[in-house]
Amino acid sequence: MPYPLQSSVAKETENIFILQPVLDGQYADLHKEAVSLIESAGGAYAGTVYQTIREINPATFVGSGKLAELNDMLEGLENITVLFNGELSPSQTLNISAALSGRKVIDRTTLILDIFAKNALSGEGKIQVELAQLRYIYPRLKGEGGKLSRLGGGIGTRGPGETQLETDRRLIRRRIRFLSQKADEMKKRRMQQTARRRKNNARTIALVGYTNTGKSTLMNVLTDANVYVQDQLFATLDTTARNFSVDGAPFILTDTVGFLRELPHHLVDAFRSTLESAIDCDLALIVCDGSGDYDMQIKTTMDTLRALNFSSPYLIVMNKCDKAADRTLFPADCVCISAKTGEGIDELKRRILQSFSEKLRAATLFVPYARMPEYDRLRRRITEKKIDYTDEGLMIDAFIPEEEYAACKPFFLSDESKRKETEKKEK
Numbered sequence: 001m002p003y004p005l006q007s008s009v010a011k012e013t014e015n016i017f018i019l020q021p022v023l024d025g026q027y028a029d030l031h032k033e034a035v036s037l038i039e040s041a042g043g044a045y046a047g048t049v050y051q052t053i054r055e056i057n058p059a060t061f062v063g064s065g066k067l068a069e070l071n072d073m074l075e076g077l078e079n080i081t082v083l084f085n086g087e088l089s090p091s092q093t094l095n096i097s098a099a100l101s102g103r104k105v106i107d108r109t110t111l112i113l114d115i116f117a118k119n120a121l122s123g124e125g126k127i128q129v130e131l132a133q134l135r136y137i138y139p140r141l142k143g144e145g146g147k148l149s150r151l152g153g154g155i156g157t158r159g160p161g162e163t164q165l166e167t168d169r170r171l172i173r174r175r176i177r178f179l180s181q182k183a184d185e186m187k188k189r190r191m192q193q194t195a196r197r198r199k200n201n202a203r204t205i206a207l208v209g210y211t212n213t214g215k216s217t218l219m220n221v222l223t224d225a226n227v228y229v230q231d232q233l234f235a236t237l238d239t240t241a242r243n244f245s246v247d248g249a250p251f252i253l254t255d256t257v258g259f260l261r262e263l264p265h266h267l268v269d270a271f272r273s274t275l276e277s278a279i280d281c282d283l284a285l286i287v288c289d290g291s292g293d294y295d296m297q298i299k300t301t302m303d304t305l306r307a308l309n310f311s312s313p314y315l316i317v318m319n320k321c322d323k324a325a326d327r328t329l330f331p332a333d334c335v336c337i338s339a340k341t342g343e344g345i346d347e348l349k350r351r352i353l354q355s356f357s358e359k360l361r362a363a364t365l366f367v368p369y370a371r372m373p374e375y376d377r378l379r380r381r382i383t384e385k386k387i388d389y390t391d392e393g394l395m396i397d398a399f400i401p402e403e404e405y406a407a408c409k410p411f412f413l414s415d416e417s418k419r420k421e422t423e424k425k426e427k
């Protein structure tokens, strides 16, 4: 089977100019993140133009006036690629490029796929990234007989092995089929490994969380894994598993790919099976950057985990505490650490042991809004797995330590509905 991707690497650093749509005023962090994405892809940030969007132009997303302005602004400047910091349809990409005198235009998903292509090291990682790229590119093929039209080389055109796509739909379809089969075989092998681990009663702990929060650094502190650590997004793409022990109790620790808000679903799908097996663990350490926007990190992580059917107990680990300005707003019950200075690592180990020694029981609780103050006292002691906000109160799937089980009983879903029934009857 011929490899449909051919090599094409940008010879010099590619300068990337951001076209930032402003939809609801919430763009500052997304913009900052785009600059990190550019750097992680090996590009250089060249500037930004912002455009407040009141109505999306279906042809070009942003208005034609803004594009004309940008075209003038960039006139005469070579080696500048425009990054649209959002997702574009194939025709929007082409139309924007046409409005910018044929300049290369990429969207956020293409940029992220490029970083993944650059950083995937293992055979499986490369297959997953290539699958995600091909699935993203496939509907974007245009022109005669579906020949792929791409603008230049460099960022956005790299595949595993630094390659450029230049082929037709039929070849891509065949390649997707071939890679999917390979991915399935790898999945089977992994499932056998997981089954073996279960049989040996090995206890597994997974490091999960937003990208660049220090998961790999913590992996290195807890084990002698010597995994790659870098101040960039998606430094880790391949799952690493290592043995480690706490006070003689053996565990297997896994380090995984980090999450990002609005991570292209092609990527989540491509990494789904690796991620699912990593998070099918006895305990997850949800690593956050305590010096960053940890609320957003926790929300993104929990949303992604939920989409992956995650149902294991977890601990929130606030890393980079050496840089955190204020710890008072951290979530209750989190563990504060610094993987860099070693602060809090002993406490983390203690909490890991504790979560394995406490027998946790799963239950669904219902907390009417009026009874929140009463519930808040219990909240610190239990692990909330999933919260649904209903009209009448919170529906919570939780893991409850044995000794708190009785105290939580008034909130058990069945007891609550019984109580309501009795109240109704009494009325």
Ligand SMILES: Nc1nc2c(ncn2[C@@H]2O[C@H](COP(=O)(O)OP(=O)(O)OP(=O)(O)O)[C@@H](O)[C@H]2O)c(=O)[nH]1
Residues within 6 Å of the ligand: 210, 211, 212, 213, 214, 215, 216, 217, 218, 228, 229, 230, 231, 232, 233, 234, 235, 236, 237, 257, 258, 259, 319, 320, 321, 322, 323, 337, 338, 339, 340, 341
């Ligand atoms: N100040 C400080 N920096 C840290 C700490 N832990 C990690 N870092 C830095 O944060 C950056 C990211 O660390 P990584 O361990 O690669 O983060 P990661 O979560 O594995 O990132 P990805 O694999 O890219 O998702 C590196 O520059 C680390 O040196 C910490 O406790 N304090």
Ligand SMILES: [Mg+2]
Residues within 6 Å of the ligand: 215, 216, 217, 228, 229, 235, 236, 256
């Ligand atoms: Mg990492």
